[in-house]
Amino acid sequence: MARKTGSHSEITGPRVRDAALKLIAQHGFAAVSMRRIAEEVGVQAGALYNYTRDKQALLFDLMRNHMEELLAARQEAAVSGDPVARLDAFTRFHIHWHLPRGDQVFISYMELRNLTPENFAEIERLRKVYEDELEHILQDGVDAGLFHLDDTKVTTLAIIAMLTGMSTWYRAEGRLSLDRIEGLYVGMVRRLVGI
Amino acid sequence: MARKTGSHSEITGPRVRDAALKLIAQHGFAAVSMRRIAEEVGVQAGALYNYTRDKQALLFDLMRNHMEELLAARQEAAVSGDPVARLDAFTRFHIHWHLPRGDQVFISYMELRNLTPENFAEIERLRKVYEDELEHILQDGVDAGLFHLDDTKVTTLAIIAMLTGMSTWYRAEGRLSLDRIEGLYVGMVRRLVGI
DNA sequence: GTCTATATAATGATAGAC
DNA sequence: GTCTATCATTATATAGAC
Numbered sequence: 001m002a003r004k005t006g007s008h009s010e011i012t013g014p015r016v017r018d019a020a021l022k023l024i025a026q027h028g029f030a031a032v033s034m035r036r037i038a039e040e041v042g043v044q045a046g047a048l049y050n051y052t053r054d055k056q057a058l059l060f061d062l063m064r065n066h067m068e069e070l071l072a073a074r075q076e077a078a079v080s081g082d083p084v085a086r087l088d089a090f091t092r093f094h095i096h097w098h099l100p101r102g103d104q105v106f107i108s109y110m111e112l113r114n115l116t117p118e119n120f121a122e123i124e125r126l127r128k129v130y131e132d133e134l135e136h137i138l139q140d141g142v143d144a145g146l147f148h149l150d151d152t153k154v155t156t157l158a159i160i161a162m163l164t165g166m167s168t169w170y171r172a173e174g175r176l177s178l179d180r181i182e183g184l185y186v187g188m189v190r191r192l193v194g195i
Numbered sequence: 196m197a198r199k200t201g202s203h204s205e206i207t208g209p210r211v212r213d214a215a216l217k218l219i220a221q222h223g224f225a226a227v228s229m230r231r232i233a234e235e236v237g238v239q240a241g242a243l244y245n246y247t248r249d250k251q252a253l254l255f256d257l258m259r260n261h262m263e264e265l266l267a268a269r270q271e272a273a274v275s276g277d278p279v280a281r282l283d284a285f286t287r288f289h290i291h292w293h294l295p296r297g298d299q300v301f302i303s304y305m306e307l308r309n310l311t312p313e314n315f316a317e318i319e320r321l322r323k324v325y326e327d328e329l330e331h332i333l334q335d336g337v338d339a340g341l342f343h344l345d346d347t348k349v350t351t352l353a354i355i356a357m358l359t360g361m362s363t364w365y366r367a368e369g370r371l372s373l374d375r376i377e378g379l380y381v382g383m384v385r386r387l388v389g390i
Numbered sequence: 391g392t393c394t395a396t397a398t399a400a401t402g403a404t405a406g407a408c
Numbered sequence: 409g410t411c412t413a414t415c416a417t418t419a420t421a422t423a424g425a426c
Binding site for chain 2: 029110153155165169175181183188
């Protein structure tokens with residue numbers, strides 16, 4: 001439903017971001033035009049520039065927002081205690097947080113090459129903060145003699161790749177319930193660290 | 196170096212594919228124009244249409260070629276014998292084959308959404324053939340009482356995601372040698388199947 | 391087989407009216 | 409804040425000369 005002229009700043013902003021998120025995940029950043037995003041929102045293309053400086057800023061905002069929300073949620077969900085409990089919590093957090101955000105996850109991995117170098121560096125910095133969270137858990141587990149693995153850094157990257165890969169095949173109507181899959185991944189992550 | 200007019204069919208064809216591969220991996224399919232590919236090859240844009248029906252066919256050929264070469268190489272490298280040996284061989288094959296083909300791997304995962312539905316279905320079919328190779332190894336190992344895992348299908352997908360993720364961070368000049376990394380992944384895959 | 395030239399359509403972004 | 413209108417550029421693909 002296209003809107004007529006008028007002032008709608010308080011709702012149009014989020015709608016622009018939602019439309020861009022959905023369309024970019026579906027077709028790719030370069031394949032989605034500003035006109036197409038505007039059409040989805042129900043405004044004319046020129047109106048989008050009240051909410052973003054240009055197309056690049058729109059992509060960067062989506063990706064930075066995704067990473068910052070991830071880090072904030074992670075900080076809230078982090079548990080203290082023994083490394084095994086922290087590892088299990090990390091696995092469950094990663095799955096629970098990423099799974100309902102398929103579009104954001106997809107964009108954050110696929111559209112890195114369409115960022116300017118400065119914007120790319122910032123996203124990579126945020127991603128590294130998240131990876132370091134897991135790496136510290138593994139290192140603490142190794143130091144405590146609880147985990148048995150050959151290389152902390154490589155195991156960190158392997159676990160994250162394994163967990164994130166779930167987004168590419170999981171379907172809510174699939175063979176296994178989310179709880180069951182989560183349990184499977186908790187078990188596999190434990191195996192990877194030798195417990 | 197731009198070429199002058201003349202007949203060069205025997206060399207231009209592969210050069211078009213090489214240029215498209217490199218540029219699409221770098222910038223994404225939608226972001227790369229036929230003009231840019233032609234410039235890289237050293238011909239005018241119109242000349243590309245002697246080698247591809249249109250831009251879509253160019254992408255599909257790259258992806259189909261990648262998958263068919265993968266399956267052919269896999270068939271040649273497959274070993275028989277006990278499941279543990281077959282699993283180790285699969286791990287080493289996957290790493291050795293994918294690592295020097297970063298551009299192809301990247302495109303094959305990133306550009307699926309830019310294929311027409313028919314072309315997408317064909318690529319997915321080929322990918323499933325490869326996944327089934329690993330799944331059969333896991334199932335045989337479970338049946339023989341050698342592997343101990345909770346779900347063959349999920350473990351298959353987890354292993355492939357873990358192995359393929361290596362392409363996103365491996366650098367030849369990095370901290371670890373390829374042999375060392377390969378050994379680490381063989382160990383992690385073994386752990387994932389409970390041996 | 392490649393070139394030049396072109397048809398036709400779409401793009402990102404801006405200016406000024408309301 | 410949104411609209412209409414538009415600029416300047418770029419896109420895919422084709423036609424016909426050589």
